Every structure is written in structure tokens, then in C-alpha cells.
Amino acid sequence: MRQIILHERPDGMPTKDTFQYQEVDVPAQKSGEVLLKTLYLSVDPYMRGRMSDLPSYVEPFQVGKPLNGGIVAEVIESDGSVLNTGDIVTGALPWQEYIAVSPDELRRVDVHGVPISSALGVLGMPGLTAYFGMYHIGEPKEGETVVVSGAAGAVGSLAGQLAAKRGARVTGIVGSREKADYIVEKLGFDNAVNYKEENVSDALKAKCPDGIDVYFENVGGEISDAVWPQLNTFARVPLCGAIASYNLAEGEKDIGLRVQGPFIKSRVKMQGFIVGDFAKHFSEAYRELSSLVQSGDILFEETIHEGFDQVPDAFLGLFTGENIGKQLVKVAAPNGEK
Amino acid sequence: MRQIILHERPDGMPTKDTFQYQEVDVPAQKSGEVLLKTLYLSVDPYMRGRMSDLPSYVEPFQVGKPLNGGIVAEVIESDGSVLNTGDIVTGALPWQEYIAVSPDELRRVDVHGVPISSALGVLGMPGLTAYFGMYHIGEPKEGETVVVSGAAGAVGSLAGQLAAKRGARVTGIVGSREKADYIVEKLGFDNAVNYKEENVSDALKAKCPDGIDVYFENVGGEISDAVWPQLNTFARVPLCGAIASYNLAEGEKDIGLRVQGPFIKSRVKMQGFIVGDFAKHFSEAYRELSSLVQSGDILFEETIHEGFDQVPDAFLGLFTGENIGKQLVKVAAPNGEK
Numbered sequence: 001m002r003q004i005i006l007h008e009r010p011d012g013m014p015t016k017d018t019f020q021y022q023e024v025d026v027p028a029q030k031s032g033e034v035l036l037k038t039l040y041l042s043v044d045p046y047m048r049g050r051m052s053d054l055p056s057y058v059e060p061f062q063v064g065k066p067l068n069g070g071i072v073a074e075v076i077e078s079d080g081s082v083l084n085t086g087d088i089v090t091g092a093l094p095w096q097e098y099i100a101v102s103p104d105e106l107r108r109v110d111v112h113g114v115p116i117s118s119a120l121g122v123l124g125m126p127g128l129t130a131y132f133g134m135y136h137i138g139e140p141k142e143g144e145t146v147v148v149s150g151a152a153g154a155v156g157s158l159a160g161q162l163a164a165k166r167g168a169r170v171t172g173i174v175g176s177r178e179k180a181d182y183i184v185e186k187l188g189f190d191n192a193v194n195y196k197e198e199n200v201s202d203a204l205k206a207k208c209p210d211g212i213d214v215y216f217e218n219v220g221g222e223i224s225d226a227v228w229p230q231l232n233t234f235a236r237v238p239l240c241g242a243i244a245s246y247n248l249a250e251g252e253k254d255i256g257l258r259v260q261g262p263f264i265k266s267r268v269k270m271q272g273f274i275v276g277d278f279a280k281h282f283s284e285a286y287r288e289l290s291s292l293v294q295s296g297d298i299l300f301e302e303t304i305h306e307g308f309d310q311v312p313d314a315f316l317g318l319f320t321g322e323n324i325g326k327q328l329v330k331v332a333a334p335n336g337e338k
Numbered sequence: 339m340r341q342i343i344l345h346e347r348p349d350g351m352p353t354k355d356t357f358q359y360q361e362v363d364v365p366a367q368k369s370g371e372v373l374l375k376t377l378y379l380s381v382d383p384y385m386r387g388r389m390s391d392l393p394s395y396v397e398p399f400q401v402g403k404p405l406n407g408g409i410v411a412e413v414i415e416s417d418g419s420v421l422n423t424g425d426i427v428t429g430a431l432p433w434q435e436y437i438a439v440s441p442d443e444l445r446r447v448d449v450h451g452v453p454i455s456s457a458l459g460v461l462g463m464p465g466l467t468a469y470f471g472m473y474h475i476g477e478p479k480e481g482e483t484v485v486v487s488g489a490a491g492a493v494g495s496l497a498g499q500l501a502a503k504r505g506a507r508v509t510g511i512v513g514s515r516e517k518a519d520y521i522v523e524k525l526g527f528d529n530a531v532n533y534k535e536e537n538v539s540d541a542l543k544a545k546c547p548d549g550i551d552v553y554f555e556n557v558g559g560e561i562s563d564a565v566w567p568q569l570n571t572f573a574r575v576p577l578c579g580a581i582a583s584y585n586l587a588e589g590e591k592d593i594g595l596r597v598q599g600p601f602i603k604s605r606v607k608m609q610g611f612i613v614g615d616f617a618k619h620f621s622e623a624y625r626e627l628s629s630l631v632q633s634g635d636i637l638f639e640e641t642i643h644e645g646f647d648q649v650p651d652a653f654l655g656l657f658t659g660e661n662i663g664k665q666l667v668k669v670a671a672p673n674g675e676k
Contacts, residue, residue: 260558260562264579266395267609272607
């Protein structure tokens with residue numbers, strides 16, 4: 001089978017040389033473990049941080065070792081004590097075609113009513129991230145104005161819909177006309193700003209005439225610099241991601257508008273978070289998101305690359321904005337399916 | 339009598355031309371008003387913002403109209419219904435030597451045990467600002483590391499002492515050796531960083547080896563840029579002031595290190611505030627601060643300029659860092675005193 005290791009740490013934008021495929025033996029299933037076949041593999045922007053050797057909230061990937069992240073897999077060998085052959089599971093697992101692991105590392109995926117791949121998106125880490133960032137930090141109220149950057153992505157598309165469900169007016173910032181149409185026509189955002197074709201500052205002034213009460217931050221950089229002066233009194237800024245800054249070269253600094261001036265003037269609260277900070281609320285969030293997805297109140301999209309050899313392309317595509325919704329790689333079909 | 343009007347809006351650093359003295363008649367005391375003699379006048383960095391014609395949380399000063407701010411005054415004429423001649427009061431009042439005003443605009447100053455000028459400092463707006471910023475937003479815990487910038491000023495000197503009372507280790511950032519000695523030797527800060535003689539980043543690494551849990555922000559600019567990468571997980575940043583940015587010329591932008599990267603990594607909460615946001619807690623705060631001052635648990639300093647003609651110099655001195663503690667102008671002595 002094949003696995004993907006971190007070949008060299010990127011300095012700046014990752015390239016295909018960041019990754020290396022290796023042929024290794026399919027692992028033997030030891031006692032207390034199950035053997036998994038990888039079905040879907042998630043690529044996420046935060047993984048870029050783990051490719052650098054800097055202290056962070058998760059340990060860096062090691063050069064020469066397999067990369068890892070969210071995977072949906074099928075149990076193909078099991079002693080039957082906890083999981084059965086054919087069960088669909090998810091976990092943070094190494095990027096390889098077959099994986100031997102303890103069931104303690106896995107969560108069973110509900111296969112009814114939603115595609116199993118959604119365990120990596122709307123009903124997985126990105127979904128929970130949108131949920132906690134919007135509802136526990138942003139806390140939009142009826143009639144408020146919410147702006148979401150990266151609004152067509154896995155997290156942003158959901159964050160905006162969740163805000164709308166609280167009665168907020170929602171503007172999404174995106175990087176193409178196709179994405180703008182998608183979030184407005186399909187997802188029900190009130191409007192969109194296409195930062196590649198519009199001046200973000202002017203467009204926000206026109207589309208958010210009452211100012212901005214919640215800014216859900218996914219991108220950082222100049223787009224966000226344009227947001228700060230338009231925040232209303234007591235605005236909230238959940239800091240989820242800053243993809244514009246992830247590929248700075250070593251020693252390169254992230255320079256832009258300082259926030260202290262506008263934040264004091266408007267008494268803004270900004271808070272960085274990661275999904276794990278809300279672990280004790282996971283079951284409540286899964287329940288609410290599952291119900292919203294099954295009722296069709298929340299829609300989601302997946303951009304699926306086909307084949308294990310597509311993983312580097314799928315990952316690199318995150319930084320060129322190619323995906324709508326969750327960016328995934330389909331590695332294999334479950335046994336008995338195509 | 340004299341009053342001081344806003345002569346012209348400053349573009350960048352204010353100068354003596356920002357101010358103009360005018361001779362006007364002493365106002366007549368109308369029914370329902372008292373006549374005050376100004377004793378102490380407060381100059382505060384936030385006033386710089388009001389000199390610009392930009393939307394903010396307080397309306398801009400008007401060109402040709404008297405400036406105003408915190409004043410301690412003596413009642414010299416009154417119908418005796420609410421206040422008596424000889425009472426000492428404070429309020430946000432026009433910069434003039436005599437003032438006619440409704441008692442509703444005034445708060446009586448407790449003249450026992452503390453100088454009446456402290457109603458403009460430790461027992462006034464700056465004291466409350468330090469109290470709410472540190473205790474309601476910073477919330478330092480026993481053993482945590484707190485850094486205060488502008489640490490020898492009216493707000494910072496108190497904020498650091500309040501953090502120490504919660505059992506935190508406190509480092510103050512200041513701009514002179516005299517101020518460093520003052521906050522460490524007199525006020526009991528654990529140590530000081532003199533940004534004019536030390537590299538702030540290196541000095542903080544050495545003096546805060548466990549990282550920074552609370553950063554009380556008074557200054558903005560490059561000093562704060564050096565703080566962001568050293569914030570610990572779940573650090574809090576009360577945003578009180580950004581004096582380094584107040585004198586930017588029109589159109590000049592406040593450019594520096596963007597915070598999103600370090601704030602996501604460490605899940606920092608940053609919150610802008612002004613003292614008025616906590617109005618419903620004022621009496622609790624006055625009580626606690628008065629008790630701490632009277633017991634000697636909290637010390638304070640005042641830099642007092644003598645004479646109404648010194649007001650512009652006192653104000654401009656705020657931006658060159660001349661003051662230790664509260665910057666004040668003594669305009670007159672109470673009747674019967676010198």
C-alpha cells in the first residue's frame with residue numbers, strides 16, 4: 001500500500017515536494033486493534049501550520065513520517081469486540097491506504113441520511129468549528145449584520161447559514177463569481193463580496209450599511225484590514241483562521257492594519273479559538289447540526305478529488321481557493337460499492 | 339476669566355496652536371445652577387481622539403468651543419438646595435476658570451483622607467478604567483504573568499498594582515529609568531522593561547519566562563507587536579489605549595504586526611473597552627478602590643502643573659511621556675487655602 005510522508009517542510013507556499021509517497025506493507029492487525037481501509041481523506045488549511053516546526057496547539061508533523069488528519073474509513077478486520085467488519089468510522093489518522101488502530105481512536109459514523117464523507121465536513125471538525133465560533137463567540141442576534149470571510153469554504157459556508165438561522169443579515173466574502181452565486185442563491189446569504197473583483201472596503205460599506213456586528217474571520221490579510229474600521233460598537237470577532245498568512249516564508253512578517261484603534265473605539269471583542277476548546281459541548285453540537293442537515297435547513301457542498309494520488313493537489317488547492325465547501329479526497333469505495 | 343477653546347484640529351501631534359485662550363465674562367449663576375471655581379483640571383490621552391472630527395464613542399470637540407474634561411471644583415455660589423458653598427465636586431466640565439452648571443452634572447468629592455485631586459485619578463476615571471480593564475476583562479489569577487504597558491501612567495500604575503493584589507507576577511513597560519525604578523521600588527511591580535533602552539521582545543522573554551497571561555494595553559505600536567507572539571494559551575488583552583497611534587497624521591495608517599496568527603494559535607481574547615461600559619458597577623469599584631487607597635494597599639502619584647496657563651503644556655506632555663502617575667493642572671486653591 002501507499003502512505004504519504006512529509007518530505008520537506010515548506011518555506012512559504014507548499015509544493016509537490018512537500019509530500020512523498022512511500023510503498024509500505026499493509027499493517028498487520030494486532031490484538032486490540034482493527035484494520036481500516038481509508039475511504040475519504042480530509043485536507044484542511046490548519047494542516048499547513050503543522051508542516052512548520054513552530055510551537056503551536058498541536059505538535060508539528062515530523063519530516064519522514066506520515067502526515068495525518070481526518071479520515072473516514074471502513075473496518076475490514078476486527079475481533080468484533082468493539083467494532084465489526086463493515087462499520088464506518090472516523091478519526092485523526094495517518095495518510096495511508098490501510099491503517100491498524102485501536103478502536104479508542106475512532107468514532108463511529110452514522111450512515112443514515114447523510115453521505116459518510118460529511119463526517120469530515122458539516123458533521124465533523126469544520127462543522128463544529130463553525131458552530132462554536134458563530135454561536136459561542138460571535139453570538140449573532142436578530143437583525144444584526146454578520147460578515148463571514150472564506151464564505152464558500154467548509155467552515156465559512158456553514159458559519160453564515162448558522163448566523164442566518166439566528167435572524168442576522170449575512171454577507172459572505174469570497175474569491176469568485178461562482179462562489180458568490182453559490183452562497184447567495186443556494187445557501188441564502190443576503191449578499192456577497194467578491195474580493196477579486198470588488199474593493200472590499202467600498203463593497204462592505206455598500207452591502208452592510210448598518211455596519212458589522214460579527215466578523216467571522218477565516219482569512220486574515222488585507223480583506224480583514226478592510227473590515228476593522230466598519231465594526232459596530234460591541235462587535236464580536238471569532239478568529240477561526242487566517243489562510244492569507246499561512247504561507248508566509250520564514251522570517252516574513254504578517255504586516256497590516258493594527259486593530260487597537262478601531263477596537264477601542266468600538267469596544268470590539270476578538271477571540272481566537274480551536275474546535276477542541278469546546279470539547280465538552282461536542283455532543284450538543286453534533287445533535288443540532290445533524291438535525292439541521294437532515295431537515296435541509298443547512299446545506300453543504302463537497303469538492304471531491306478522486307484517488308489517493310490526488311492528495312497533494314487537493315491540499316495545494318486549498319490555498320488557491322479552488323474548492324467550494326469541504327475539500328476531500330475519495331481514496332476508495334466501501335467494500336461492495338464502486 | 340479665561341477659557342480654553344479648540345483653536346484648530348491637530349493633524350498629527352497637537353501643538354500650542356491647537357489651543358486658544360479667550361477672555362470671557364464669569365458666567366452668571368442661573369436658577370437651578372451652582373457656580374464653580376475650577377481647582378484641578380485633568381488632561382488625558384483619550385482627549386486627543388476628540389480633537390479629530392471622526393466618529394467615535396464621544397462626540398468630537400468643536401472648533402471655537404471650549405474643550406472639556408474631568409475637573410475638580412469648589413462650589414462658590416449656590417441656592418443651597420442640593421450643594422452648599424464650599425462643597426468640592428467633580429464632573430466633565432468646560433476648561434474655564436469658573437463654571438455655571440446644574441448639580442445633576444456633578445458628583446460630590448469625599449474630602450476625607452485623600453487629596454481632592456485623586457477624584458481625577460485613582461478615585462476617578464483612570465482608576466475605574468484600570469479596575470474594570472484588569473478585573474472584568476484581564477481577570478488575572480494567582481501565579482499568572484501580567485504585563486502592563488504605559489505602566490507608570492495614571493491607569494497603568496494602578497492596573498499593575500491591582501493585578502499584583504490577585505497574586506499575579508507583574509511586569510511594567512515604561513519609557514525611562516526613573517519610571518522603571520518607581521514602579522518596581524515604590525509600587526511593587528516584579529520588574530520593568532524600559533523600551534527606550536531595551537529590546538522589548540528580548541526583555542519580555544527574559545523577564546516573563548513563563549509567557550504572558552494578561553496584557554493590559556495602553557500604548558499600541560511596536561511595543562505591543564513585541565507582546566503578541568509571547569502570549570500564552572487563553573491569554574486576555576484588555577484594550578484600554580493606544581497612545582502610540584493617537585497622533586498619526588490624517589490618512590496615515592497604523593501599520594504593524596497582524597494579530598490573527600498568534601491569537602488563533604494561543605486562543606487569545608482581546609477586548610476594547612471604555613470606562614462607561616461598566617457604569618452599573620461604578621459604586622462597587624469606587625468602594626473597593628477607596629478602601630485600597632486608604633489602607634495604603636494601592637499607591638498613586640500625581641504630576642501637577644501649576645496654573646491655568648499650563649494646560650496646553652500638561653496635555654502635550656502626555657505624548658512625550660513626561661508624567662509619572664496622573665497628569666493634572668492645579669488651577670486654583672480652594673477658598674481659604676493657598
